[in-house]
Amino acid sequence: MQNISYKPSECPLCASKNIKDVDNTLRNVSDYKPILCNKCSLIFLDKLYFTNQEKLDKFYQGEYLKEYYKDGKNDILFNFNNKTPYQAIRKERISDYLKNDSNVLDIGCGPGYFLESIRENVAKVIGVEKNYEERSFVNDHLKIPCYEDYTMIKEKFDIIVLNQVLEHVYNPPFFLRKLTSILSETGVFVIEVPSATNPLVALYNNRSFTNFWFQEPHLWYFNQKTLKLTLEKAFGENCVDRIDFFQETSFINHYNWVFHNKKSPSREQATSNSFPLTGIKNSSITSDLEQLFIDFNIGYKNILNNAGYGDTMLAIVRPSSN
Numbered sequence: 001m002q003n004i005s006y007k008p009s010e011c012p013l014c015a016s017k018n019i020k021d022v023d024n025t026l027r028n029v030s031d032y033k034p035i036l037c038n039k040c041s042l043i044f045l046d047k048l049y050f051t052n053q054e055k056l057d058k059f060y061q062g063e064y065l066k067e068y069y070k071d072g073k074n075d076i077l078f079n080f081n082n083k084t085p086y087q088a089i090r091k092e093r094i095s096d097y098l099k100n101d102s103n104v105l106d107i108g109c110g111p112g113y114f115l116e117s118i119r120e121n122v123a124k125v126i127g128v129e130k131n132y133e134e135r136s137f138v139n140d141h142l143k144i145p146c147y148e149d150y151t152m153i154k155e156k157f158d159i160i161v162l163n164q165v166l167e168h169v170y171n172p173p174f175f176l177r178k179l180t181s182i183l184s185e186t187g188v189f190v191i192e193v194p195s196a197t198n199p200l201v202a203l204y205n206n207r208s209f210t211n212f213w214f215q216e217p218h219l220w221y222f223n224q225k226t227l228k229l230t231l232e233k234a235f236g237e238n239c240v241d242r243i244d245f246f247q248e249t250s251f252i253n254h255y256n257w258v259f260h261n262k263k264s265p266s267r268e269q270a271t272s273n274s275f276p277l278t279g280i281k282n283s284s285i286t287s288d289l290e291q292l293f294i295d296f297n298i299g300y301k302n303i304l305n306n307a308g309y310g311d312t313m314l315a316i317v318r319p320s321s322n
Contacts, residue, residue: 008049011037027215043221053170080111087117105157108165112138156184163192167218173234189317196223198311208261235319245310247301273297
């Protein structure tokens with residue numbers, strides 16, 4: 001069991017008292033608020049002062065499913081089919097680590113879309129998922145072994161994947177250290193998290209988006225610096241192979257938020273480089289317009305990335321480096 005508790009009015013990462021409230025509300029109804037540490041730049045929820053991992057586990061078994069499993073996520077097959085195409089990007093980003101003799105564990109695997117996308121490229125895939133229905137889907141529909149908790153697994157893995165998981169964990173360094181019990185001697189963690197350098201937050205400061213972006217399940221809001229500090233707190237210096245950030249959503253998604261204060265109607269549209277051309281009468285110029293927008297959108301993302309902005313971060317962590 002974890003014996004740590006965070007001291008109120010202190011940063012949970014660097015223990016500085018130089019913190020201040022962030023003037024935003026949270027998605028859905030919540031009594032908690034985001035806080036910024038002026039010393040290390042971490043953004044976190046003050047919920048950390050009032051909870052522990054046991055309480056969080058109960059939250060995810062009850063309220064989380066009711067409040068946050070919406071917009072198709074509560075339809076397991078729909079969610080699987082909706083998210084599967086995006087897994088090609090995740091797979092490409094870590095292709096250098098995916099070997100045909102690799103054993104891969106995906107923590108918080110949901111309905112198994114990432115595991116399904118890589119299963120033909122590696123020796124073995126296994127999932128861990130708290131949600132009973134998603135876990136059953138992985139076991140019964142995909143025929144991939146999936147467990148409720150990693151402590152039920154006795155074998156070692158070359159790669160342990162945490163896609164959009166670490167921001168939910170009460171004590172990330174403690175959690176990662178515990179996971180090394182099932183990581184091979186030369187194994188790596190692949191950790192994807194939302195980035196606090198999201199342009200809608202850090203550049204445009206769009207209040208409608210930030211009120212949507214801050215949410216009770218996300219306790220930690222990392223940038224490159226604070227993610228690196230967190231990982232080094234777990235494993236010491238030199239454990240991080242690399243931390244990359246990416247801009248995944250498109251210009252049109254930013255346009256929807258900045259000018260209309262609303263999200264895109266689907267993740268597919270929000271992340272597509274293409275313009276949704278519908279009802280166009282002159283089909284002879286469709287391909288030219290399509291290419292123009294693709295080129296513009298790629299250039300737009302490159303400008304953001306080169307300036308240090310991105311909505312997603314990926315860290316490769318090698319604990320054996322120490």
